Amino acid sequence: MKGYLKVDHVGKTFNKGAHATEVLTDITLTIEKGEYVSIIGHSGCGKSTLLNIVAGLITSTTGGVLLEEREVNEPGPDRAVVFQNHSLLPWLTVYDNVSLAVNKVFSGTKSRAERHDWVMHNLELVQMTHAKDKRPGEISGGMKQRVGIARALAMEPKVLLLDEPFGALDALTRAHLQDSVMAIHQKLGNTVMMITHDVDEAVLLSDRIVMMTNGPAARIGEILDVPLARPRKRLELAGNQTYLKCRQRVLEFLYERHRFVEAA
Amino acid sequence: MNMPLAKTETASAVPVARPAATVLPLQIKRAPFRERAIARAITIAEHLLPPIIVLTIALVVWEILCGRPGATLPPPSQVLSETWELIVDPFYDRGGIDKGLFWHLSASLQRVAVGYCLAALAGIALGTLVGQSTWAMRGLDPMFQVLRTVPPLAWLPLSLAAFRQGQPAAIFVIFITAIWPIIINTAVGIRNIPQDFRNVAAVLRLNHLEFFWKIMVPSAAPYIFTGLRIGIGLSWLAIVAAEMLIGGVGIGFFIWDAWNSSRISEIILALVYVGVIGFILDRIVALLATIVTRGTAAN
Numbered sequence: 001m002k003g004y005l006k007v008d009h010v011g012k013t014f015n016k017g018a019h020a021t022e023v024l025t026d027i028t029l030t031i032e033k034g035e036y037v038s039i040i041g042h043s044g045c046g047k048s049t050l051l052n053i054v055a056g057l058i059t060s061t062t063g064g065v066l067l068e069e070r071e072v073n074e075p076g077p078d079r080a081v082v083f084q085n086h087s088l089l090p091w092l093t094v095y096d097n098v099s100l101a102v103n104k105v106f107s108g109t110k111s112r113a114e115r116h117d118w119v120m121h122n123l124e125l126v127q128m129t130h131a132k133d134k135r136p137g138e139i140s141g142g143m144k145q146r147v148g149i150a151r152a153l154a155m156e157p158k159v160l161l162l163d164e165p166f167g168a169l170d171a172l173t174r175a176h177l178q179d180s181v182m183a184i185h186q187k188l189g190n191t192v193m194m195i196t197h198d199v200d201e202a203v204l205l206s207d208r209i210v211m212m213t214n215g216p217a218a219r220i221g222e223i224l225d226v227p228l229a230r231p232r233k234r235l236e237l238a239g240n241q242t243y244l245k246c247r248q249r250v251l252e253f254l255y256e257r258h259r260f261v262e263a264a
Numbered sequence: 265m266n267m268p269l270a271k272t273e274t275a276s277a278v279p280v281a282r283p284a285a286t287v288l289p290l291q292i293k294r295a296p297f298r299e300r301a302i303a304r305a306i307t308i309a310e311h312l313l314p315p316i317i318v319l320t321i322a323l324v325v326w327e328i329l330c331g332r333p334g335a336t337l338p339p340p341s342q343v344l345s346e347t348w349e350l351i352v353d354p355f356y357d358r359g360g361i362d363k364g365l366f367w368h369l370s371a372s373l374q375r376v377a378v379g380y381c382l383a384a385l386a387g388i389a390l391g392t393l394v395g396q397s398t399w400a401m402r403g404l405d406p407m408f409q410v411l412r413t414v415p416p417l418a419w420l421p422l423s424l425a426a427f428r429q430g431q432p433a434a435i436f437v438i439f440i441t442a443i444w445p446i447i448i449n450t451a452v453g454i455r456n457i458p459q460d461f462r463n464v465a466a467v468l469r470l471n472h473l474e475f476f477w478k479i480m481v482p483s484a485a486p487y488i489f490t491g492l493r494i495g496i497g498l499s500w501l502a503i504v505a506a507e508m509l510i511g512g513v514g515i516g517f518f519i520w521d522a523w524n525s526s527r528i529s530e531i532i533l534a535l536v537y538v539g540v541i542g543f544i545l546d547r548i549v550a551l552l553a554t555i556v557t558r559g560t561a562a563n
Contacts, residue, residue, distance in 0.1 A: 057463055075466040087460035091482040091558060100478065104468045155468075 003030035004191055005054070005159050009063035012049055022217040023049050027063070029210060029220065031159070034189045038202040040250065041212030042258070047195045050212075051163050054193060055081050067158060077105045080157035084164040086144040088136040088151075095132040098122060098151045105155050122154040123147075125184055142173035149181065153188070162194040166201065175234065178205060186231055199254070203246045204232060211253045221258060224249055338529050346529035361513055361521065365537060371513040372503050373541070375431070379438025380499045384492060387443045391450025391491070392480070401451070412444035416502035420509060430510035434503065441502040442495035449494070453487025454480060482557070489553035496549050500542045 007029040013022045023046040031037050039047045052058045054065050056075035065072050072079065080101075088097045099119045106115055123129045126146040131139050136147070145165060152160055165181075166174040182205060185192060196202050202209045206226050213221040226246050228237065237243040323340050330339040338346065354366035394401045394408075419440050423433040461483055465475050481488075507516025515534055522530040 055463075055467065057466060075463075076469055077467060079467070081463065081467055083460055083463065085460060087458075087464050089461065089464070089479070089482070091485075101468055104470065104474075 003066075004033040004035075004068065005031040005193070006066040007031075007050070007054065007063075008066060010050070010053055010060045010065065011062035012046070012053060012058070013061045023215055024053075024060075025217045025219050027220055029223075031191060031193060033191055036185055036192045036194070036205055036207045037210060038194045038196050038206040038208075039210045039212060040196055040199065040202045040254070041218065042214055042254065043197060045212045045215045045218045047212055047218075048163060051081075051161050051193065051195050054159070055079050055161050057081075077101070077155040078158045079161055080152035080155040080159075081161045081163060082145070082148045082152045082165045084167050086136070086141075086148040088144055088147055090136050093133050093135055094123070094128060094139070094147050095119060097136070097147060098154050101151050102154050118154060122150040125153060125187075126150045126180060140173075142169050142177055145169065145177060146180070149184075153184070153190075158191065160190045160192045162192060164195050164197065166198070167196075174201075179234065181205065182230075182232065199247055199250045202250060203228075203243060204234065204237065209246070209250060211250060211258075213258050222253055338532070343529040343532050346527070347533040350530065350533060361511075361517065363513060365515075365518070365534070368513055368515045368518045368534075369537060369541060372507060372515045375434050375507075375514070376438055376496075376499050376503050376545075379435040380442050380496060382435075383439045383442035383495060383499070384446060386439075387446025387491065387495070388450050388488060390443075391447040391488070392454055392476075394447065395451040395454025395484070408444065408447060412448070416441040416498070417505050417509070420506055424510075430512055434506045434510050434514075437502055437506045438499045442499040445494035445498065446488070446491040449487045449491025450484060453484030456487065457483045485557045486553070489549065489557065493546060493549045493553070496545050497542065500538075500545055504538060 007027055010024060010027040011022070012024040013020050027050060029037075039050060041047045049058065053060045054072075056065075056072055056079065059073060067078065088094075089100070092100065099115065102110075102115050102119050102122075106118065110118060120129060120132075123132055126149050128143060128146050128150060131143060136144050139147075145168075149165070162181075166177055169177065178201060184190070185205075194202075194205065203226055209224045209226060210220055211222045211224065212218050224246060226242075228240070228242055228246075327339045327341060329335065330337050331341075344351075350365055354364040356364040357367060390404070394404055416437050419437050420433060423436040423440075424430075427433045427436065457480060461479050465479050470478060503514070504516040504519065507514035508520040511517050511520075515538060519531050519534045522528070522534065
């Protein structure tokens with residue numbers, strides 16, 4: 001077992017005074033370079049906690065995370081995060097939001113002109129060059145998320161962490177953005193770990209789907225391979241047997257075996 | 265019932281006649297200069313007329329009430345005639361405290377400027393500390409909450425005892441008056457920096473200085489400026505009272521001196537000036553806030 005990104009027996013317990021809640025138990029997961037892995041589960045199952053542990057934003061109680069054989073326990077630009085609610089700085093323009101990251105990460109390695117080109121290149125990848133001088137308040141939710149993705153990509157991360165990146169978007173914008181992410185993944189071959197609660201999204205985008213059991217003390221319930229050839233086309237897949245089977249499998253896991261108990 | 269009928273009608277009409285759409289050049293009609301000027305004048309008048317009317321009514325009522333024989337306060341016409349010399353020549357200087365209003369106001373403004381700037385610096389620094397560190401908050405907050413309720417003038421005797429001079433004592437009173445809202449609002453602003461922004465800073469590995477300038481200051485700026493605006497208002501309130509007790513050149517003492525010599529009209533004139541300058545100070549800080557936060561304060 002080599003692996004590029006290894007999550008090794010990670011557990012997380014939150015202590016609030018004398019009250020301890022175990023959120024994650026014994027999560028072990030290996031992600032290969034260039035792989036697109038989705039983590040799906042009902043809300044409250046701790047999938048965001050897992051992503052935050054990989055990002056280094058919170059520390060695990062037990063176990064650890066290895067990236068290229070090295071332990072990571074603090075946040076860094078090698079594990080760039082696209083946050084659910086874009087997290088763009090509202091006082092900076094689209095360009096400045098991306099260049100803040102670029103200037104910080106490449107201050108020693110790229111010249112000023114190179115950094116400018118790199119910002120523009122990443123804005124081009126997400127088709128946002130036209131709005132580079134606008135502030136986040138002046139662009140739509142989908143556009144903000146594109147800029148968030150551009151900012152993460154611009155850090156040239158080893159692993160791209162997507163925390164329900166399309167969760168706050170309407171269905172049409174979401175589909176459009178999913179296609180963009182697929183195209184970018186195809187082009188750059190990033191290693192991606194994505195948190196989602198959308199079954200179609202998981203099947204469409206991922207090489208593997210990690211299904212989590214319900215919390216507290218959530219575990220990995222099942223890992224499903226999605227053996228669909230890339231590039232994938234949304235419309236063609238709608239009738240594809242493999243696609244439907246994968247979808248069925250995830251749905252069964254979520255709604256039969258691990259039904260969300262609190263859901264009314 | 266009408267819906268299906270209308271639908272079939274359009275459905276049959278569409279394939280029959282579909283002329284190529286002609287693109288009409290959009291003609292922007294510009295109203296002639298005169299009309300625009302008139303429209304503009306009307307808008308200005310709509311904003312200016314109400315205050316002018318209300319002011320006139322107030323002055324007339326005042327004139328009637330105080331114009332009667334036996335009235336204790338002078339009517340506006342008398343105020344104007346008695347203080348005309350002060351209004352037209354605010355720059356005279358006959359030595360001592362017998363100076364024009366400009367000198368009194370500028371002396372007061374200087375005290376406020378020094379005290380307020382010190383309060384802004386110290387207040388933002390302390391507010392940042394209290395906002396960032398839970399330990400500092402737990403330690404300092406109770407003290408702040410108690411001290412901020414002390415009325416400004418109650419500090420004056422202590423301040424005089426410590427500094428033994430009017431000037432630094434007055435400045436200290438301004439400082440201690442203005443600092444509390446600045447500290448408290450800055451702390452709230454820092455505390456309210458969204459976790460998302462902190463996460464972004466963590467992923468980018470911004471150091472403390474970069475975090476301070478690139479995340480903390482812009483994010484907390486709207487709150488800080490709220491504190492600064494309350495602070496400037498309070499300092500201007502406090503300076504008049506402090507100067508009444510301290511004496512020397514200053515608008516506060518000018519009012520006190522006028523009262524002692526029963527020149528009521530001069531008091532009224534001074535009050536108008538104090539009010540207008542307080543208003544201007546508030547506007548200046550508000551303007552500064554819009555410039556610094558670049559209008560993103562609403563977010």
